[in-house]
Amino acid sequence: MSLQDSSPASTAGKSSPAASGGPSLLARLANPRVYCALLALSLLVIIPAWSGSTFVIHVFVTICVFGALATAWNILGGYAGQLSLGHTVFYGIGGYTAALLLDSFGLSPWIGMIGGAALAALVSVGIGYPCFRLRGPFFSLATIAFLEVVRLLAIHFNGLTGGSAGLVVPLQIGWPWMIFREKINYLYIAFGLLLLSLAVSYAIRNSRLGYALTAVRERDSAAQAAGININGVKLWAIAISAALTATVGTFHAMYMTFLEPATLFSLATAIEIAMFALIGGLGTVAGPLLGTVLVVPLAELARGWLGASANGLHGFVYGTVLVVITLTLPGGLVGTFGPFVTRLIDRLPGGGRTRPETVAPAAKLVGGTVGEPVLKATNLVKRFGGLVATDNVSLTLKRGEILGVIGPNGAGKTTVFAQLSGFLAPNAGTVELLGQDGKWHQPKTPDAFARLGIGRTFQIVQPFGKLTVLENIMIGAFLRHRSVDDARAVALRVARTVGLYELKDVEAGTLPIGGLKRLEVARTLATEPTILLLDEVMAGQSQSDTLKMVELVRAIRDSGVTVIAIEHNMQAIMSLSDRIVVIDSGKVIAEGAPETVVRERRVIEAYLGEDFVHAQGL
Numbered sequence: 001m002s003l004q005d006s007s008p009a010s011t012a013g014k015s016s017p018a019a020s021g022g023p024s025l026l027a028r029l030a031n032p033r034v035y036c037a038l039l040a041l042s043l044l045v046i047i048p049a050w051s052g053s054t055f056v057i058h059v060f061v062t063i064c065v066f067g068a069l070a071t072a073w074n075i076l077g078g079y080a081g082q083l084s085l086g087h088t089v090f091y092g093i094g095g096y097t098a099a100l101l102l103d104s105f106g107l108s109p110w111i112g113m114i115g116g117a118a119l120a121a122l123v124s125v126g127i128g129y130p131c132f133r134l135r136g137p138f139f140s141l142a143t144i145a146f147l148e149v150v151r152l153l154a155i156h157f158n159g160l161t162g163g164s165a166g167l168v169v170p171l172q173i174g175w176p177w178m179i180f181r182e183k184i185n186y187l188y189i190a191f192g193l194l195l196l197s198l199a200v201s202y203a204i205r206n207s208r209l210g211y212a213l214t215a216v217r218e219r220d221s222a223a224q225a226a227g228i229n230i231n232g233v234k235l236w237a238i239a240i241s242a243a244l245t246a247t248v249g250t251f252h253a254m255y256m257t258f259l260e261p262a263t264l265f266s267l268a269t270a271i272e273i274a275m276f277a278l279i280g281g282l283g284t285v286a287g288p289l290l291g292t293v294l295v296v297p298l299a300e301l302a303r304g305w306l307g308a309s310a311n312g313l314h315g316f317v318y319g320t321v322l323v324v325i326t327l328t329l330p331g332g333l334v335g336t337f338g339p340f341v342t343r344l345i346d347r348l349p350g351g352g353r354t355r356p357e358t359v360a361p362a363a364k365l366v367g368g369t370v371g372e373p374v375l376k377a378t379n380l381v382k383r384f385g386g387l388v389a390t391d392n393v394s395l396t397l398k399r400g401e402i403l404g405v406i407g408p409n410g411a412g413k414t415t416v417f418a419q420l421s422g423f424l425a426p427n428a429g430t431v432e433l434l435g436q437d438g439k440w441h442q443p444k445t446p447d448a449f450a451r452l453g454i455g456r457t458f459q460i461v462q463p464f465g466k467l468t469v470l471e472n473i474m475i476g477a478f479l480r481h482r483s484v485d486d487a488r489a490v491a492l493r494v495a496r497t498v499g500l501y502e503l504k505d506v507e508a509g510t511l512p513i514g515g516l517k518r519l520e521v522a523r524t525l526a527t528e529p530t531i532l533l534l535d536e537v538m539a540g541q542s543q544s545d546t547l548k549m550v551e552l553v554r555a556i557r558d559s560g561v562t563v564i565a566i567e568h569n570m571q572a573i574m575s576l577s578d579r580i581v582v583i584d585s586g587k588v589i590a591e592g593a594p595e596t597v598v599r600e601r602r603v604i605e606a607y608l609g610e611d612f613v614h615a616q617g618l
């Protein structure tokens with residue numbers, strides 16, 4: 001079995017988010033997914049321009065504005081799974097920054113737009129840094145709290161913002177001032193901003209950052225094991241999302257020509273934006289816009305027809321659609337109908353093309369002298385309350401060896417692994433790693449351990465369930481390869497190596513346990529580790545699959561990777577290991593060659609009990 005198979009691979013282009021680079025602009029335009037999307041988008045300008053009605057143009061400006069806002073929100077809420085309900089804080093910052101720069105310094109709103117975007121990005125990092133520690137509803141509540149604080153500040157500093165009385169935008173007409181007599185010009189700008197949001201969202205979705213965000217949303221521990229700095233990528237997401245939101249906020253303030261804290265920092269608007277994305281499909285490029293297209297015209301038409309008697313009716317319309325969609329289509333419009341529509345579109349001329357063949361870049365060769373220490377754990381102590389799970393454990397891993405770790409259930413093996421990979425900080429003791437630079441390092445976080453070459457699997461498998469098998473492996477490959485094409489080619493090579501190639505387009509969550517165990521190994525192997533920590537990867541495998549796994553682990557070692565494996569399958573671990581460490585009650589009780597260790601009295605006692613040892617006269 002070879003780990004360096006670099007044969008080219010071609011697959012049908014249906015997994016997402018995947019495509020990148022390569023084809024020329026013309027070739028891209030000939031793709032029905034592209035030309036259908038452009039045609040559908042152009043209707044947002046053609047219909048109102050053709051109708052000429054001021055009301056219709058207003059509805060379409062509103063669609064473009066909220067479509068852009070929902071698309072921007074989705075970068076954080078959908079891709080990263082951080083449900084911000086205070087996003088209008090950035091929208092308001094965009095509006096007020098441009099209006100104040102215009103009012104005080106006569107600066108064009110186009111410049112104010114850039115200033116607002118930069119300020120919103122900065123503020124977003126300030127909000128995100130403390131709030132990303134919070135999970136689920138607590139994060140959402142914290143974003144609402146920030147929004148309320150900023151709204152109250154805007155009211156309080158009335159000398160600057162005009163307070164609750166509001167601020168009127170100086171009425172200078174023309175493109176430099178973003179104020180027009182002809183409403184259609186607003187539509188062109190709103191449409192441009194929508195295109196900008198969609199382009200950024202699409203680019204992120206198909207980039208290394210997009211994969212990282214999806215990984216963090218699905219399983220943050222597996223993402224960390226793949227070397228992803230989870231707070232770092234979330235900060236990128238919130239900064240980009242905030243900058244886009246502020247950009248739209250600037251335009252919308254100019255369009256309304258009047259700013260007041262209640263409108264610009266409105267909680268109701270923040271919830272609406274999130275709702276549009278939810279209705280259309282969270283984490284998809286087209287979903288937020290589709291949700292907006294479905295709901296905004298309904299609400300605006302109801303408001304237009306019923307006038308003042310229908311005050312607040314739009315909220316009722318939004319609520320009704322949201323309830324119906326969440327009850328009947330939990331994946332939103334795109335999540336539910338997307339695959340079907342995509343299949344139909346792919347039947348159009350130019351559709352259903354296969355990806356070009358790609359060759360995986362060669363895996364980096366692991367340098368160093370066989371037998372030299374590569375990892376030193378010294379006197380590790382880990383307590384959980386009164387339980388000492390790891391009690392002064394010291395071990396040294398030597399380059400090129402397979403070290404087996406055995407011990408009865410609850411002995412502390414996984415706890416040791418968690419400390420060797422940065423997932424648990426020891427209460428005492430140190431873990432040192434020999435880096436590729438020849439120096440010893442003491443990394444602190446799991447992603448720092450991964451970057452230094454530690455690859456770990458999890459005893460309880462951690463697949464990114466909604467992604468395909470190939471995309472799961474790609475997330476590992478991104479640690480050493482920035483380009484999507486390279487990561488994909490590496491993932492295909494690894495999929496072949498571990499026997500998952502045939503299942504590469506299957507949703508990972510549907511794999512049986514044996515497949516999931518192999519996927520754990522594949523994702524870890526794709527990070528091109530120098531030290532591989534395998535936690536019970538034989539569990540749940542058939543006998544033939546166990547033999548294949550044994551062969552695979554040997555091949556990994558032969559490629560220069562050092563392996564440390566926890567295993568309950570005694571036959572497999574004994575045949576595989578060069579050395580065995582036995583842990584019982586958090587302590588190392590024996591260490592040495594497999595055949596010697598299994599004969600040790602303390603080991604037999606740990607597994608079979610004192611009575612057995614006495615009965616056998618050992």
Ligand SMILES: Nc1ncnc2c1ncn2[C@@H]1O[C@H](COP(=O)(O)OP(=O)(O)OP(=O)(O)O)[C@@H](O)[C@H]1O
Binds near residue numbers: 408412414416459
């Ligand atoms: N996060 C935690 N909080 C509290 N106790 C924990 C935690 N993690 C592990 N433990 C306890 O620490 C002890 C060692 O657990 P650990 O999972 O490391 O054992 P193990 O040798 O890997 O067991 P197994 O072979 O069954 O997987 C057990 O008693 C376990 O209940």
